[in-house]
Amino acid sequence: MAGTWGRISTAVSPFPNPHYCVVYMRTGISMAEIPKEEYVLKCTSGCAGCSSTLCLRYILKAAGPETVLVMPACCTSVIQGAYPNTAMNVPVYNIAFASAAACASGISASYRSLGKKTNIIVYAGDGGTVDIGLQALSGAFERGTDFLYICYDNEAYGNTGMQRSGSTPLGALTTTTPAGKIHAKKDIDSIVAAHSPPYMASACSAYPLDLFKKVRKALEVRGPTFIHVLAPCPPGWRFPSDQTIEVGKLAVKTGMWILWEREYGKLKISAPSRAAVKKPEPLATYFSAQGRFKGIDPAVAEQLRNEVRRNIQRFVREEEQSCDQ
Amino acid sequence: MRSVATGNKAVAEAVRQANPAVIAAYPITPQTEIVESIAGFVADGTLASQYIPVESEHSAMAACIGASATGVRTFTATSSHGLLYMHEMLFWASGARLPVVMANVNRAVGPGWNVWAEHTDALAQRDTGWLQVFVATVQEAYDTTLMAFRIAEHNDVLLPVMVNLDGFSLSHVMQSLDTVTLGDFIPPMVLPHRIDTANPQGYGPLTGPEEFYKFRWEIERSMRDARSVIAGTEKAFAETFGRKYGMTDEYRCEDADVLVIALGTFGKEAEVAVDILRKEGIKVGSLRPRWFRPFPDLDVKGRDIVVIDRDYSFGFGGVLADSLRARYRVEPSSIIAGLGGQEVTYDDIASFVRTRMPGTETWFGVHDDV
Numbered sequence: 266m267a268g269t270w271g272r273i274s275t276a277v278s279p280f281p282n283p284h285y286c287v288v289y290m291r292t293g294i295s296m297a298e299i300p301k302e303e304y305v306l307k308c309t310s311g312c313a314g315c316s317s318t319l320c321l322r323y324i325l326k327a328a329g330p331e332t333v334l335v336m337p338a339c340c341t342s343v344i345q346g347a348y349p350n351t352a353m354n355v356p357v358y359n360i361a362f363a364s365a366a367a368c369a370s371g372i373s374a375s376y377r378s379l380g381k382k383t384n385i386i387v388y389a390g391d392g393g394t395v396d397i398g399l400q401a402l403s404g405a406f407e408r409g410t411d412f413l414y415i416c417y418d419n420e421a422y423g424n425t426g427m428q429r430s431g432s433t434p435l436g437a438l439t440t441t442t443p444a445g446k447i448h449a450k451k452d453i454d455s456i457v458a459a460h461s462p463p464y465m466a467s468a469c470s471a472y473p474l475d476l477f478k479k480v481r482k483a484l485e486v487r488g489p490t491f492i493h494v495l496a497p498c499p500p501g502w503r504f505p506s507d508q509t510i511e512v513g514k515l516a517v518k519t520g521m522w523i524l525w526e527r528e529y530g531k532l533k534i535s536a537p538s539r540a541a542v543k544k545p546e547p548l549a550t551y552f553s554a555q556g557r558f559k560g561i562d563p564a565v566a567e568q569l570r571n572e573v574r575r576n577i578q579r580f581v582r583e584e585e586q587s588c589d590q
Numbered sequence: 591m592r593s594v595a596t597g598n599k600a601v602a603e604a605v606r607q608a609n610p611a612v613i614a615a616y617p618i619t620p621q622t623e624i625v626e627s628i629a630g631f632v633a634d635g636t637l638a639s640q641y642i643p644v645e646s647e648h649s650a651m652a653a654c655i656g657a658s659a660t661g662v663r664t665f666t667a668t669s670s671h672g673l674l675y676m677h678e679m680l681f682w683a684s685g686a687r688l689p690v691v692m693a694n695v696n697r698a699v700g701p702g703w704n705v706w707a708e709h710t711d712a713l714a715q716r717d718t719g720w721l722q723v724f725v726a727t728v729q730e731a732y733d734t735t736l737m738a739f740r741i742a743e744h745n746d747v748l749l750p751v752m753v754n755l756d757g758f759s760l761s762h763v764m765q766s767l768d769t770v771t772l773g774d775f776i777p778p779m780v781l782p783h784r785i786d787t788a789n790p791q792g793y794g795p796l797t798g799p800e801e802f803y804k805f806r807w808e809i810e811r812s813m814r815d816a817r818s819v820i821a822g823t824e825k826a827f828a829e830t831f832g833r834k835y836g837m838t839d840e841y842r843c844e845d846a847d848v849l850v851i852a853l854g855t856f857g858k859e860a861e862v863a864v865d866i867l868r869k870e871g872i873k874v875g876s877l878r879p880r881w882f883r884p885f886p887d888l889d890v891k892g893r894d895i896v897v898i899d900r901d902y903s904f905g906f907g908g909v910l911a912d913s914l915r916a917r918y919r920v921e922p923s924s925i926i927a928g929l930g931g932q933e934v935t936y937d938d939i940a941s942f943v944r945t946r947m948p949g950t951e952t953w954f955g956v957h958d959d960v
């Protein structure tokens with residue numbers, strides 16, 4: 266097991282739900298310490314440059330073999346391979362689009378009553394999370410289900426050919442928003458935060474070490490935990506497949522995507538976003554790196570710029586208030 | 591032990607004794623008494639199940655699927671709109687070969703809102719790959735629920751079972767109930783394909799045209815094998831507990847020229863009509879299919895058939911009548927009666943027989959000339 270893990274208090278947490286407690290807290294890990302074992306094998310059906318596959322690779326390295334993945338319909342239904350083969354070296358339970366969190370509730374109830382500590386991880390797309398799967402997600406979080414829900418956000422319905430989702434950003438072209446999306450991206454994180462989970466975080470495929478650490482942390486917490494990973498998608502976002510990491514970094518550097526974690530409601534902006542929230546790079550560099558913002562209406566671009574500015578302020582202020590507590 | 595109970599209480603008591611590891615359910619009239627009773631058992635410690643108070647029926651079935659996939663016994667209960675809301679997941683449970691047991695309290699589907707008995711909810715799930723059984727008494731609801739776990743979990747079946755009982759006219763009716771000491775009547779559940787991290791596999795992944803149909807055939811093969819498992823289970827039940835059941839429940843059918851065929855409580859009430867009609871010299875019997883999937887073999891050759899459907903498939907006909915026409919090439923007198931709890935008495939059933947017209951369809955109480 267990589268890294269050093271020190272025991273911290275299991276006593277009363279400031280968190281409203283007494284069932285949850287952080288049992289361990291990690292105290293440092295480097296890229297070199299990430300396990301060499303692979304659980305995503307080299308035979309996936311992902312597109313070239315698919316960052317969702319990359320995320321899953323690090324997520325499973327963090328989780329290890331004692332893990333069950335629960336998967337609603339999404340790109341990863343395809344990426345995992347077709348019967349009788351599988352590219353995944355952990356059990357993958359495929360389930361209907363709307364029902365991943367509920368299915369995970371059933372697995373969790375069974376395993377925990379049997380005393381099994383197996384990691385139960387939902388790996389769902391943004392559509393399966395913010396749209397059709399929202400009710401099941403909310404129910405599972407409200408019931409305090411012991412599991413980790415990871416939403417990899419490629420900001421559209423990838424599986425069915427890039428239609429808009431509630432998570433598609435304002436202005437973006439998709440096959441069902443051929444003139445650019447006229448609605449803002451749904452703030453799923455605030456919705457999840459309203460359920461007061463003991464741990465939640467954002468991540469981005471361009472920062473695998475940050476993702477790795479957050480998965481480890483989430484899995485050490487009892488109760489429902491949530492990680493929202495931005496997963497740039499070359500065909501969907503219309504950029505060359507060798508630019509996946511670059512586009513992810515631009516999302517973070519421009520402040521379009523902020524990396525943070527919230528433990529028992531306490532927000533901390535993560536290291537890769539520290540510089541960006543102080544001095545974000547111009548959003549135009551993010552737009553121009555992708556075809557989906559091609560020809561974006563300047564007024565819409567301005568709206569997005571304001572949105573990013575407001576978001577940064579919101580997170581910085583929340584972090585300051587968290588420190589004051 | 592003898593007592594008096596409602597149909598719902600009888601189901602709940604059977605579930606308590608069958609002791610599922612996980613129960614996930616969502617309340618709906620007239621099923622609520624089942625989930626409330628079970629929640630009570632869990633709270634007072636007489637049932638050690640994990641009770642998942644899900645936020646919807648879609649999630650109830652999804653949670654049962656997840657739990658069942660780990661190899662443990664599961665149960666849920668629903669009715670009407672709740673059952674329809676589960677529709678997608680019903681296919682998932684059978685396709686994933688999971689022996690989930692569910693009680694469905696048959697109720698009409700809105701609009702308008704109607705909480706009373708009708709079978710259209712269950713029959714609309716006819717093609718989902720679930721075994722379906724319809725019960726007619728409180729005792730039968732209890733006995734059949736117990737048997738359902740053994741049948742579903744049998745290695746030759748491994749398919750989900752839906753136990754149907756009529757809303758209010760059985761779910762809320764008090765009758766005598768004789769509970770058993772279960773012993774090892776239901777063997778421990780062994781799911782050969784349970785999730786196992788030591789042997790990682792993909793469950794339900796993409797499956798192409800060259801493979802998919804094989805899995806569908808496996809379901810049908812198990813449906814066919816289920817007949818002997820049902821027979822074996824009912825025989826074992828009779829030997830252990832002294833109460834006999836079969837694919838059908840037959841009353842004075844041996845020498846009958848006319849058969850009344852109906853599911854659920856109507857099929858039982860028809861027995862009273864049979865006695866009335868026999869006094870009038872009409873040689874009639876009641877043939878009540880208990881199992882609807884797999885469909886029973888009925889001895890209908892050379893007899894007049896009066897089939898009462900408490901359901902309807904718009905643009906075609908009563909679902910049970912259609913099944914009989916298709917399977918046995920008969921021309922029944924098809925009666926559509928009891929929709930949304932419409933009152934149907936023994937005398938009404940007797941008059942369906944007296945006025946029978948083979949090859950026609952009659953909507954009870956409808957008098958228009960269209």
Ligand SMILES: Cc1ncc(C[n+]2csc(CCOP(=O)(O)OP(=O)(O)O)c2C)c(N)n1
Pocket residue numbers: 338339340341361362363389390391392393394419420421422423424425430
């Ligand atoms: C009930 C239902 N409706 C629609 C679909 C079709 N469908 C499959 S995956 C998908 C989109 C998935 O989008 P997302 O969750 O964002 O995952 P991604 O494909 O982008 O990875 C849709 C619409 C389905 N499988 N089930």
Ligand code: SF4
Pocket residue numbers: 310311312313314315316317318340344419423424497498499500501
């Ligand atoms: S469409 Fe995007 S998310 Fe889906 S497999 Fe391709 S690159 Fe990955």
Ligand SMILES: [Mg+2]
Pocket residue numbers: 390391392417418419420421422423430
């Ligand atoms: Mg998506």
